[in-house]
Structures are given as structure tokens and as C-alpha cells.
Amino acid sequence: MPATPLEVENLSAGYGPTRVLEGVSFSVPAGARLAVLGRNGMGKTTLLATLAGQTRRYDGRIVLGETDVTALPSASRAWHGLGFVPQARCVFPTLTVEENLFVGLKGRPKSALQEAYGMFPRLYERRRNLGSQLSGGEQQMLSTARSILGRPSVLLLDEPLEGLAPVICEELMKAFAELAKTGDMTILLVEQRIQSALDFADQVIVLERGRIAWSGTPDSLSKDHAAVERLLGVGGLH
Amino acid sequence: MSTIFEVRSLKRSFGGLAVTNNVSLAMAPGDRVALIGPNGAGKTTFVNLVTGNLTPDSGDVLIGGESVTRIDATGRVRRGLVRSFQVTRLFQEMTPAEHVALAVLQRDGRAGRMFGHFLAMPEVMAEVAELLGKLGLSELMHRRVSEIAYGQQRLLEIAVALALKPRVLLLDEPAAGVPQSDTGRIEQALADLPADLAVLMIEHDMDLVFRFAKRVIVLAAGTIIFDGSPSDVTKDPRVREAYLGSYANAGHAA
């Protein structure tokens, strides 16, 4: 287990001619829980997608564990231990739930599917349904479960709670915390519900127009009312 | 109180799974109702049945006392029943201004006109600008939807629904994916709605639900297990167990 499973240096990325990220650098220790916050359209999704190798990178370096994955395609990054749960869920619509999960197994035996079903019993009930037939929340569960099955060392979560019932959210956050605590997994979380994110995280970075505008611990952010007001647009946190 | 919108024992199942199981409810003008329930409870299906995107196995849907069960989706929209989509459905190649303009023109029965351009129609543009301004999308109004962030697309989804000036508005998770900083805009937009409009909102963000709703309906496994005031819902043990979890304890409703 390397000391820093993920290190990002001076990353710039965007879409075609539009640059969205500018010189983002950070690194996270093993087992860390990093919350990435920011207002609408500030580049959170872009950051995660770039780490996963899905957007155009202009500049910078991404190191995953011991490997520099900057030049590697998305699939290779996955084999180097990166897991990605995108904001748009991206369930495979013509595959059944079971087949969807199967894709995420990354060569592990089929029995490992039970882990996912244990985490979300609802998926077990719907395992023969096609991805396109699932409800919004069920899709979200599937997308998350699918990535976790591959045992990533770094898990990128883009708004994994969206559309989930409060009970499920609670359980899911607990499960994430558990995964991080055992030290096997480092988690980057993008979340709109700031309080949930801060409750979960042990580190926070805040993006503002594609740059890191603030970083620190959740506690210090809660106290920095000015930053919260300016960067997150919310009156204050409890 | 008159009813503007009514559903009578609606049923629909998918291959043996009863997703909507004998659901009945009625709404009056001005109602602000939240429909909540566990994932997969059948909320979206309910909306699809009501708007005509799915056909029910049995049951009736009435708008303003008129049965629309046999009328297709467009007919229901023309009668004032408008919805937003849980997963945004927008025209990726078009701009927010075009979306709203299209809705406005369609509402006024002018969307079939074969001459002129909406940018050159001041009354349309005024409405477009106002609505987009209200939802904070003014700056993006001439960008392509494929280029704007997801949260902003969610806001646009709502703008389109509002532009149709509905009598009954069904919102499927309007705030999902919208950052906290912007949920305020949604709330403000909803608050500005005409008082006689009936709104049914599906939402998992309980803070929003409790600020918005005067009445809460809880759907579980296709049946309504609770229909009452927000303050009562947190006390209902079934709802707490199936849905709210510890949220009920936190006392947000108060």
C-alpha cells in the first residue's frame, strides 16, 4: 500500500476549446476521505472525469499509487485501481442488473456479486431487470455497487446520493466510511449536500472556476463563514 | 374545495410486479403536495401513468373533472397537466432560450408557425428572459445545452415546465443534482407560482420537502401508506422505518 494512492499535479483540462480546470494540484493519503465541493458548474465533475481519463487533459500529471497514469487510457487506469461513479450514473441500459454488475467485477469470481447484493438488497430483487427499467435511485445504487465490486484503491464518487432515499443515504455513507476506514480504499466525494459531505470527509477542497480556492479540514471550513458564503453560496453550516 | 386533479384506483404492473397498486388521490388548486417514498416505490411510474407516458392497467385520471385516461400525453399537457423529468430530457443541440421559447410558443398554439423567428418576437423573448433570469440561467441562454453543467440543466428542466403555465405541475426530483446554493432558486421559482396552481413534487431532499409541502404522501411498494401533514409524517413509524431513517429524529420538520 503506497503512502499516497493519488497525486495530482498542475492538472488542466476541458472540453474542446473550453478550459474548465486550471492548474489543480493535490494529493491524498491512503484511506483518506476527500470531499470536493463547489458551486454549480465549477468543474467538480470535470475533475473527476479527468482523473478517470474521460475528458481532454491539457496539462499536468496524475499518479496513481506508484504509476504515472497520465498517458494511460481509461481502462488501464481502472486496472491500476481507479473506480469511478459518474454523475450521470451511466447504467448500461440493455444489460440486466446482474450483467451490469458483472462488468464491474474486473475478473473477480462471480460469487463476489453477493457483496453488491448485500449492500443493496433492492438490486438483488431486480437482478433480472434491464438497466433501463430501473428507477432513478436503483440506477444510482447499481452504479455505485458496480464500481465498488472492482475493489478500487481510489474511488471517485460524483454525487452518489442523488436520488436516494434518506435511509439509504445514511447507510451508504456509513458503508463508504467503513471502506475507507479499513484502509483499502481512498475516496473522493463530490456532493451537493454540504453537510453530508462534511460529516463524511476528513479533508475538503473547494473548487472555484476550475481552481482550488480553498482546502483544509471540514471543521475549519465550517468555521470559515466567509469562505462558505463566497465559495459555496450557502448562508452557513450548522 | 374543488378538485383540479384526481386519480382513481390506478394500477399498473410490470411482469407480475405491481408497481402502482390501487393508488387514488385528489388535489385542489393551490395544493402543494410532496410525494415521497423509498427508491423503486413507484413514484416515477405514477407520474408516467398520470401524464400518459405509460398506460395504466386500470384506473382513471381526471383533470378538472374531465377524464383524460384515454387522451394521449400531448392532450393532457394541453389540458394543463405538465411534468418535469427525473433524468433531464433536454435537446442537447439547442439553447436554453430555444427550449423556453418553444414551450411558450407551444402553449400559445404558435409552435406550428412557419415564418418568423422567436428572437424577433418581443413578447416571447420577454417571457423567456424573465423565466431564465429567475432560475439564474440568463448568462447561459444562448449556449448549447450539451455545454452546460448538469445542475444548470436541472434548472432549465424546471423552466420549461413553468413556461407551459400548467394548472397541475408534477415535478420529479427537481432538486436532485442541483447544488445547495441553487435549490434556493427552485424554491423561489416555486414560491412565485400562481396561487391556484396545484403542485405535486417528488423529492428525496427532505429539507426541501418540509419547506415546500403542506401535505405529504408516502408511497411504498406501489401503495399509499401515508397521506397527511408534514408534521405528522415524521411521527409515522412505518414511514420512519421504510424511508426517513434517522432524519425523523433530527427534528428538521419542526
Add this chain to the structure above:
Amino acid sequence: MQTVFSIAVDALAYGMVLFVISIGLSVTMGLMRVVNLAHGAFAMIGGYIASYAARDLGLGYGFAVLLAVFGTIVIAVPIERLLYRRIYGAPELTQVLMTIGITFCIIGIANYVFGPTLKTVPLPPALQGSVDLGFRSIATHRIFAIGCGLGVAVALWYLIEKTAFGVKLRAAVDNAAMAAALGVRTEIVYAVSFAVAVGLAALGGVVGAELLPVEPYYALRYMVTFLVVVSVGGAGSIPGALVACLLLGGIDTAGRYLVPEFGEFFFYLAVIAIVCVFPRGLAGRAGQ
């Protein structure tokens, strides 16, 4: 009654030949979502190779078939790397443009190299002649084609529905970026699928050569037939394609027998009727 049986036998034989030739297209079009109008061109290449091997080199039939399948794959792989890779996920019309362009080129080259005359693949003695079914006789090579069709159907169905490769392929087609993010090496998956599809095309070209003789314009002449069969079946569905081939083969055969002068009407009206009843094809994959 005899007539009915007779028509049924002809329909089965014709439908199976159609199936063998067009199933590769169902793979490219339904599973890889590439409207591959060059399918016929690959079938034709297979036919040419087999014809050359069997007629000019004097190799055995079985050997010629193998050579055709693998030879075509060898020819197709660079085309996949250089050209097809650019149009995965592109709008359908762009794919149409590219694959028609490829077809034109292949036709031109075939015309230049082999000349415009018909080429046949001589059958081995075992496949020549007819088999007596009691009430009528049927050409042996047609029975061979039926056998090939069934074999291909089962093997392909198993590959796509039951193996890890099939799942990964379908995932990659649904959402290539997401599949890649989950560690699926989409390029390899696509290349292998393409090779399978092209190999099937070549096999079909050889097995069907008795019915659809090989000549340069082959590549376009039967394109419509392939397209119709695959789409009516529901692109990407092996059972769907099988049913469609048998059904359309049956309609075509019956139409030509009963009302030959309106055969074309009969066939295309039936196609319209089927599509109107099954707007996604007989077994269209949901969610498409």
C-alpha cells in the same frame, strides 16, 4: 399439401442461407451499433478467396472455406484499425457514408483485380447433387447451408449471451466511456467482435455462393436484403434474426410461388406489415 411442404422446405433452405450471410451484419449493426453497409463487400471478399483457392489453386472445399474466413479477417483487421475505429459511436449517417465509401472502393478493386465476370466456388462431390426427401428432392448444398446456419446461430448466441466477452461487448456498445472506466478494454473488444462479424460474412459469402454468385457488384446488390432481414429481426438479436430469416424467406418463397408477378409487392408489403406490428423488430433489444 405436398405443395405446402415443398414451399416450407424451400423457405427453410432459403431462409437459412439468408441467415448465414446476414448474421454477421446483425453483430456489427445490433451489437456494435455500426451501420456496416460494407458487410456485403466482406462476404464478397470471402467468396473471391474461396473461389480462387478452390478453382485456381485446386484446394479442397473445407480448406477454401477456412482460408476465406481467415483471409477476410486478415484483410479486414487493418481496415478496422484505420477506418472503422473512427466511426464507432459516430452518428449513423456518418457510418453510412464511410461504409458506402469502403464498399465502393472494394467493388472498384475487385472489378480491377478479378474482372466483372461471375466466380463460383466448386462444391466437393459430397455436396453436389440432391437428396431425396420422399415427396421431393433438395440440393445437398442447401442442407449443408441449413446446418451451417444452425451451428452459427447456436455458437453466436452462446458467445453473446452467455460469455464474459458477450457481456463486455454489450456494455461497451451501450456506453463505451463507462465500460472503459470499469476496466473493459473496449478497443480489443471491438476489434474481436469486428473480426467475428467479418468472419461470419465471409463464411456466408462462401456458403451462399450457390444462390448469390460472387461478382464485383455483389457488395451492393444484396445489401438491401441483408439490411431488411437484420432490421426486421431486431438488430443484435440472434434468435430474432433467425426468425426473421425464416419468416421472410417463407414469405418470399410463398409469394414467388403463389403470385410471382406480384412477388415484390407481396414481400415488401409483408415487411411493412411486420415492422408496423413490431416497430423495434421481432426481437429488438429494449432500451435501444
Add this chain to the structure above:
Amino acid sequence: MTMATMSDALAGAQGKGRRRGRDLAGLAVILGLAVVGYLLFPNNLALLTRMTAIALLVLSLDLVTGYCGVATLGHAALFGTGAYASGIAAVHFGITDPLLMLACGILGGAVAGLVCGVVILRAHGLPQLVLSIALIHLFHEFANKASSWTGGSDGLAGIAPDPLLGYFEFDLWGRTAYVLGIILLALVFALLRLVVRSPFGMLCRGVKEDPIRIRAMGASPKLALMKMYVISGAVAGAGGALNAISTQVVGLDSLSFTLSAESLVMLVLGGTGSLFGALTGTIVFMFFEDVVSAANPFHWLTMVGALLIAVVLFAPKGLYGTVADLAAGRRRAGR
């Protein structure tokens, strides 16, 4: 909010100016090209006239494919019906005034559009493509069968249009036909510009992207598509009639799958979803074909194939579409 409204109004006004400029530019380009064509190829006006007729077909295809997302490989049905309508009117009913023949063609095309629309709009995607293929074969077969009216595979010969306006003869050099064609094309183009950016055009673009969303707005996608199909039929019919008038023969090829497929290729080559794209595609394809097939009548097909491949590789949005995109990108970067 006032700020927003003001700047938007400004953007609107600017956009309006730019659009009108582009309309005029479009017309100017057509007429300019027409004059250039006339001067450069005074001896090849028949080709230019045929290009004009096919351009009408491709424009009409663009209306349903580019603007409405209807996949069709059977669009020649509308073109051919127009051609036969005006040809039959001339041969069997003695309607030999070119403008009346044109009207017959437009009417015939519109009716064919209605028929095709009713059938084709019943499915989506590939099955839709198959419906269109089936339709074009039915039309073709029907014309083949009705040989006492259509001349069958020998073609409907003996169409002898009167002089245009009683004065301009349709002669060997084809000047009259050419001028008639260009005027027709310019007129149609101007009308279509109006249609495609009207609210109706916007509605159709919406239908193309997401019919369910359109229905949730209370509009009927089917109705919009039907309307567009009829308009498209009228345009294609005009092209067919022009062909009948200038060639004086109508063959089964005008109702063929080949012509349908070729027109689709031209459209995609130029770029779908833009009238300029349709024109560009037609001109480039037909011109290229003419040049290479004259240079090597035996092996030119390979060259055309190579052109199509090259376009996909280097101009994936079609020739016009890609250039327009580049220009837009530059404009945005400039701003």
C-alpha cells in the same frame, strides 16, 4: 433581470441581423454559383440542370433527415412521383405548359410525401429505414407494373414541354431548363430558410432530439413530422418535375433505391441539418463524379469511395458542417 433582458434583446437583434445577412448571402451564393456555372460550363448546362434537380431532392431529404431525424433510404419515392406526375400530365393529359407541369410535380410529390410519411413514421431507427426501403421498392414496382401509364422499364418518353412562358424553348443547349431550375432552386431555398428557422422548424429540431420531451410540452411530434414530410414531398416533387421537363423522359431510376441512397450520401457528404450542407453535398458529389467518371469511366467508383472515406476522416460533420463548425469556433474564440 433588466440587465439580462437588455443584453438578450441586443443579442437577439444582432442575431437577427446576422441571420438576414446569411439569408441574402445564401441567395447570392446560389445565384452567383449559377452564373459562374453558366460561364464556366456553357456547354454542360444539362449537367448543371440535373444538379439543380437533385439539389432539390437533397434539400427535401435534409428537411426530414437533417431537421427531423427521420432515417430514410426511400426518398426518391417523392422525387420520382413528382417526375411521373408531371410526365404523365404531359403525355397522357396534354398538360405541356412547363409551369403547369411543375405544379403537377409539386402536387404529386406532396401526395407521395403524405403516403410515405404515414408509413415511415410508424417506426424509428433501423426499422424505419427498412420501411423506407420497402416503400421505395413498392413505388418502383408499381411504376414498373403500370407500364401503360409509365412506360415501365423503357421509360416514359415523349414528354414535349411547351416553350416557357410561351417564349423560351427547351432546346439542345438547355439554357431555358437551366434558368428555370436556378430560379426554382433559389425560390425554394428562400422559402425553406424561412421554414427551418421558424417556430415550426425549431419544433422539428426538438422532435429530432427527443420526441418524448416534445410530447411533454404538449406538441404532437407525429403531426409536425407529417407536415414536414408533405413540405418535403412538394420540394422533391418540384425537383422531379424539373427533371422531367428538362430530360423529357422519366425512367424508373427516378423511383429507385439507388437514387435514394445516392441522395442520402450527398446530404451526409455536405452535412445534415443545414440547407447549405445539402447544396454543398450535391454540388461536390455530382461534380466530382462527373469529373472522375469522364476521366476514367471504368474505375472511377474507387475514387468516389475514397472521397467519401476522406470526408468522414477529415470532415466528420460533412463538408459544410465542418467548415461552419470551424468558423463558429473561431468566432467564439475571437469574442
Add this chain to the structure above:
Amino acid sequence: DTIKIGVIGPFSGPFALQGKNFKAGIDAYMALNGSKVGDDDLEIIYRDVPQPDPAQSKGLAQELVVKEGVQYLAGFYFTPDAMAVTPLLEQANVPLVIMNAATSAIVTKSPLVVRTSFTLWQTSTPIAQVAKDAGVSKVISVVSDYGPGVDAENAFKKGFEAAGGQIVEAIRMPLATNDFSPIMQRVKDSGAEGLFAFLPSGPTTLGFVKAFNENGLKDAGIKFFAPGDLTQESDLPALGEAALGIQTTFHYAVSHDSPENKAFVEAAGKAIGNPAELSFPSVGAYDGMHVIYKMIEATGGEQDAGKAVDAVKGLSWTSPRGPVSIDPESRHITQNIYLREVAKAEDGSYYNKEIATFEKQGDPGLAALK
């Protein structure tokens, strides 16, 4: 001076073989007779119309006349393409020499049209007598459902009924038929003793003949009659064994035994590259060139279409196919029609063996038109 001749034909696409034969015939004629007439050099300009397309054909003809300044138009494989050009001739002052298109009516469309090929009436009428003479009295007719097929059917029917035979059934099948088994089943069920068939030369004939054999019709002793398109020489290597014994009537067989033909086949074989590709359009083109040469001689290279055409009315000569002449009235070629049977040569190749001759046949189709 240089005299230009514009040749329009299918040089690419599905009928490329026939276009190639046009060119082979023309090249052969020029190789044997020089590429000069009097003092004038000849230049042949080829234009491609891959499939029937009257608009394109007309456009190209116009371009050839107006831009290239051709004095003669020739070629034309398809009827509609030729039809489209006829209205131009008078004004252009250009004769049209048709080297293939085989519908009777074309020559009536303009007095400037001369045809050196054949019509389906011409080639299909004699076989009716052959069938009758073979002792067949009940025949089923199966033709492709398009102009030439209908012509062939009518011609055969007229001839056969006149000879006292009976057509038990006349089937017209779609051009795009791939599987002929059901048709053969119909033939079997009809109780006919003989089959008359017409399909355009090319890939479908192979399936048709094979289906005839595989469905046991040959074994059942049903006789197969057809005009020669069905067994064109370039298809014979593919048809092979299956075609053995089929009787056809046609105006030309590559195997025709005469010194003129020997010279022609050698020259044309060289021109086409692969002699196995040689087929009947080459001879139409060859004789078409002969007619054009005569026209040029008569006009001394001046452009005078009327004079040119008048000069060849009644012209007779010995073509590779045998003695031929241009009928002064119809301007269509009068020629021998041969009865041939597919036979196997000593070297294992297949050929059309001429076994009888019907001399000096005109076009009965023109009479039928009136």
C-alpha cells in the same frame, strides 16, 4: 481533322462487363480497320451511365455534343437511356448508333437512329419454332418482369401459338429474384413439357439454371428454351455443367465459325484482356463502328446526320456474326439468328454450339408495334 465519337454505356457498376464489351468491340474494329477514315482521325470519348438513368444519359449526350463536339453518338445498353437522347439528335445534327438497347420502339423515335444489335422480338421469335419442332406443344414461359422480359414473352407467345403450340402459363417474376426454387416448383406443377425463359444476362441466370437442375426438372425431361442472353459466353464458365444442353436462339455466338469472327475474336480478346469476358455486346459495338465508318466515308467527315444515316440505309456486309444488313425502312439490323446448344469443348470449356440458322431475320417487334 479529328472526328469525335461519343460512346455512352455502363462502364462501371453492375453492368460493367457489358460496357467493357462495348469498348472491346470498338477497339477491335479500330485495330483491324485502322483508326483513320480517309484523312480524319477518330477519337472515341467514353461516358459512363452505370445503371439506367435517362437524365444522366441525356446530360452526358448533351455535353458530348455541345462541349466535346462529337459528330456521332453510339453505345447505349439500356432502352430509357437511348430514348432520352433521341429528342436531341435532330437539333444536334448527330446520328445515334445503338450498340445494344433492345426495345423495338427506339428506332421509331427519331429518323437518325440506327441499330446494330438486336431486339428481343428478333431473337425470341425463332425459338418458338424450335420448340415446336422438338415436339413440345405445352410450354410455360418464365421471364423477368421488366420491358425486355415482357418483349421476350410476347414474341415467344406469338410465335409459338402461331406454330400451333400452347402456352400453359406465363410467369413474370421480379428482377431481383435470388432463389428460383419456388418458380421451378410452379414449372413442375404446370405440367408443361418445355420451359421458355428470359432473364437478363448476369448473376441471376446462374441461380435460375441451377435451380432448374436441382429441382429435378432436367431429369424430368422438361426442355429448356431461351434467347441467348441466358447463356452469354462470359457466364458460361460459371454455369458450366449445369447449362449443358440448353437451347437458345441468338444473333451471335463467340464460337461462330467464320474467318471474320476469328479475326474479331482475336482482336477483341486482346482488347478486353481476358477473352473469357467476351460477350455479345462486343459484336454490336463492332458492327456499330462499321456503320459509323461508312457514315464518315459517305459524308467525307462533314457533320451531316441526315446524309450519314441515308448512306447506311440498305448497307450490307459480313459481320463476325454472319451476313447482315441495315433495313432501309426501320434502320434496324437484319441478321441471321442461330439456334445454339451449350456444349463442352475438348479443352473442358463450355461454348454455345451453333446447330441451325434462321436466315435474314428482321424485327418482328416493329410490326407488332403497329
